[in-house]
Amino acid sequence: MKLHEYQARDLLARHGVAVTGGRVASTPSEARKIAEELGGKVVVKAQIHAGGRGKGRLVAESETAAMFQKLTSDPANNAGQVKGDRVGGVRLADSAQEAEQAAAAILGRYLVSIQTGPEGKLVKNVLVAEQTDIAKEYYLSAMVDGGVGGILFIASAEGGTEIEQVAATKPEAIVRMPVDPAAGWDPYIGRTLAARLGFSGDQANQFAKLAEGLYNTALATDASLVEINPLAVTDGGQVVAVDAKLSIDDNALFRHPDLEELRDRDEEDPLEVLAQDLGVSNFIKLDGNIGCIVNGAGLAMATMDTIKLAGGEPANFLDIGTVNDPQRVVNAIKVILEDENVEAILVNIFGGMARVDIIAQGVIDGFKQLDIKVPVVMRLVGTNLAEGEKLIDESGINVVRTSELGDAARKAVEAASAAA
Secondary structure (H helix, E strand, C coil), rough: CCCCCCHHHHHHHHHHHCCCEEECCCCHHHHHHHHHHCCEEEEEEEEECCCCCCCCCEECHHHHHHHHHHHHHHHHHCEEEEEEEEEEEEEEECCHHHHHHHHHCCCCCEEEECCCCCCCCCCCCCEEECCCCEEEEEEEEEEEEECCCCEEEEEEECCCCHHHHHHHHHHHHHEEEEEECCCCCCCHHHHHHHHHCCHHHHHHHHHHHHHHHHHHHHHHHEEEEEEEEEEEECCCCCEEEEEEEEEEEEHHHHHHHHHCCCCCCHHHHHHHHHHCCCCCEEEEECEEEEEEEEECHHHHHHHHHEEEEECCEEECCCCCCCCCCHHHHHHHHHHCCCCCCEEEEEEEEEEEECCCHHHHHHHHHHHHHCCCCCCEEEEEEEHHHHHHHHHHHHHHHCCCCCCCCCHHHHHHHHHHHCCC
């Protein structure tokens, strides 16, 4: 679950991370009031779940696809700017009146950046924060890393909006430091990171305290990523978080009902929201036309690869898991049918603890409860296979059957092509 910047800043501040002053506003008048409280000189930042806001462009909903094409084909002449003629989703204001005008220009518009996709993102809120006189920018993040089995710090003395380019062209500028999950935080971690980034004296102490706050935030929220970019040293010598990003592990939300309340469903894909509401938690929408229902994440990945090898494109990742409830299968089909791009469905089940007869009954119930107009290809192997095949034979539903994955993928691609 992604959080907005203003939400991430609040959580970081609770754990001792120094952040700039500011609050969220949903109207231009609110933005003006906050700017007045902060002394007038502020930055107004669109709040959406996507990066590249400063280089994004604000347009009407009907213009998002065209703008995305311009940004991807010729970014130098189309990308937005914080200052200049092509202002984007991040704007500087030197007075409360300018802050109000900036908010009015941003709110209610669609922000298109390289990361939003062609549909853009509707801006409903802006963060009004103090301007910072930045002497130097750094990058700092803490993320869960499977390779180290715990939290990994990634930092760079060459932070800012171009950190991806730094990682690609100058990897030696990236500092990596794991934290032993058994030992937890130790002050030497902050001191070591500070030294490797070139901090000294009081600034090194400030940085170490901030890094500890970042670690505590990640631990307390079950975050998969906490990122500060840029982390700034001000002209006055203060080390402060100017921006913040925080993503929480969805599977840990049951432990954090207070964080669940911060969820902005309007920023998420509607099909993924529907899937979660229907109990189909492991669903990710993709851009293809072949819907997939598979048990097991590894098999789901292999299924998508096999579809690609057969010349097709998967429409989703869907790990239905160990299912012993036919209605869960019906719900999975329902979610897939909501995707207007789907032209065929491939059901690939290798039954272990998930019984084939339960999956088969779910597909049969799906034909009874839903208006299934696309072809369905089924590959069933494993526990209670004979019982499942008997159910399908006796039901009379019109599905394509095969016992081999490669053949199932080919048949699904052929069926989708014929349907198109």
